[in-house]
Amino acid sequence: MIDLSTYISSTNGKAFAVLGLGRSGLTAACALAKSGAKVWAWDDNPAGRKKAEEADLELVDLNSCDWNAVQTLVMSPGIPLTHPSPHPVASSAIQNGVEIICEVELLYRAVRNATFIGITGTNGKSTTTSLIAHILTSAGRSVAVGGNLGTPALELPQLDRTGIYVLEMSSYQLDLLSSLAFDVALFMNISPDHLDRHGDIDGYIKAKKHIFERQTKNDTAIIGMDDDYSRGVFDAINQTGTVRTIPISGSTRLAEGIFVAEGLLIDDAFASQMDIADLSSIERLPGNHNHQNAAAAFAACRSVGLTNEEIITGMKSFPGLAHRQELAKVKNGIRYINDSKATNADAAARALSSYDNIYWIAGGRAKEGGIESLSPYYPRIRKAYLIGESADAFAKQIGNALSYEICGTLDVAVTKAANDAAQSTETDPVVLLSPACASWDQYRSFELRGDHFKECVEKISHQPVKEIAS
Known part of the structure; x- marks a missing residue:
């Protein structure tokens, strides 16, 4: 944890108000307190305030505090500063001439x-x-x-x-x-x-x-x-x-x-x-x-x-970043790419533009516009495997432009895509999870979705891919 004591010694002894006690906000409050600053911590969520109490931080409702006693407001970036409307605490800080910063x-x-x-x-x-x-x-x-x-x-x-x-x-x-x-x-x-x-x-x-x-x-x-x-x-x-x-x-x-x-x-x-x-x-x-x-x-x-x-x-020697066009496995000449971070069509387009002979797994909770913008990449795709709550809507958007199959779940999609890729005669086939959707219909996060994809791929890799459907 960063030592802020030298900086704290140059301030006027007033309190540092910390609004928002998620990981970064709580870290900021603890670092300030450990470095000798007076800290007033607050979160509109009771769970956040409980974390502050457990960390022995002083809780002060910043919605009704004395701003004359505050040096700086350290605000979590997720809290609105301007749009759609400023958080009331941010408005009060501005009205009282108190600077608003983040932990960076x-x-x-x-x-x-x-x-x-x-x-x-x-x-x-x-x-x-x-x-x-x-x-x-x-x-x-x-x-x-x-x-x-x-x-x-x-x-x-x-x-x-x-x-x-x-x-x-x-x-x-x-x-x-x-x-x-x-x-x-x-x-x-x-x-x-x-x-x-x-x-x-x-x-x-x-x-x-x-x-x-x-x-x-x-x-x-x-x-x-x-x-x-x-x-x-x-x-x-x-x-x-x-x-x-x-x-x-x-x-x-x-x-x-x-x-x-x-x-x-x-x-x-x-x-x-x-x-x-x-x-x-x-x-x-x-x-x-x-x-x-x-x-x-x-x-x-x-x-x-x-x-x-x-x-x-x-x-x-760069290993790449997990869930961002991550090479999960190469087996029997097939590359398995985990691009679970592609939660919208723009992100999926980046992956689709990077490969040929793609067996594409897509779907989840769709963003506005769905996959309409991805049609220019269809010539690279040999077949699509649709999962999640957007499967039917994506099937309608694809129409007759591309071969597809509604699979429902990721494990089914991986098995079918792997089998089709193994039976193809194309060069360097790629099974690509690039969903163009949020994960929240079936997974709590895109990370869990990507991890499940890799687990499915590992199970497939234990035997020749062509035997999966037998």
Whole structure:
């Protein structure tokens, strides 16, 4: 847990109010208290307040507290700051001139001498964050990775000036920063998401652009160029002239950028059109979206001093991220890919664009629009296996455009897909779980759904696949 005592000693002795006592909020409250701060903890949910009591934290109803006695409000990112309407506690803090921050801001205030790399965007954040951290670690650097990905910021180890924090940043977290300046800031891509919390797409982009605030010419802004919104962000940041900008792409050649063309990673930012690596040989980074992730990771790692060789060595040993196009098994020439994290059609499109001869398992609790947008990928799909409450609706959307079978449950779908793939004469068949749906109709989380897929695959792999249906 991060020691905040040096930072606390510089404050005026007022209380730190902590609103929201989930994992990150409770960690923040405990870290503050352990470091000698006066902490007022509150959660609108009784279960959260019970956790605070068990941690010996002082409970104070922030809906009716004395704001004159409060130094800072540390608010969990999941609590609305602006849209659809501010939480009443946030409104009171603003009215009383009390700053509102999240725990990532506290991390920065405690360890300002470390290097901070921040990654945001709609898709690819987690993979890019993990890839950067893996490359840096494999090169022998002192690294801590977390933020929106897994470990709360204040649970990370305390690094010195040689250390590097690699932090996935959500739009909610970025709204709650006030002094953190990222040494390297990555803006991957944008597609409409979380609009209920940001009002509209412009509000969403504005929140994401906070990642570049307070950067100077000594810092680096790395920006994806594979969607119109992000190209607009690049133009806006580049025109300020206050920070070094590096454009990246997974599919398009760029002047003075890092990009992938015909599977080759090319550096035109730190060198002149230098071929760096053939990404087609890296199993865990398939598809244009992962090529963009690789370009982003290369730009970030070069920006903090790694060599080309160190970066490529790290990429080649990257194990991938669970449930995100995770290679679960190769058996009898069939690849089994766990992409359970694909909970909407946009995410499933990324997987479908990465393979040929696909035996596609899809379904669950559908998002708006279902799978209508995925029809351009149907030529890659040999058959679809539909599960969950969306199965009938997806069957109607597919119509006669694609061979499909309603399977109901994942175990049935895996068995049938494996059998069909084994009997095919195609090259490199792939059984792909990329549901384009939430998991909540049959599983508590996409992680449990992905784990069940891998369990089903393990059972199949104990015998030749062609014997499954016999």
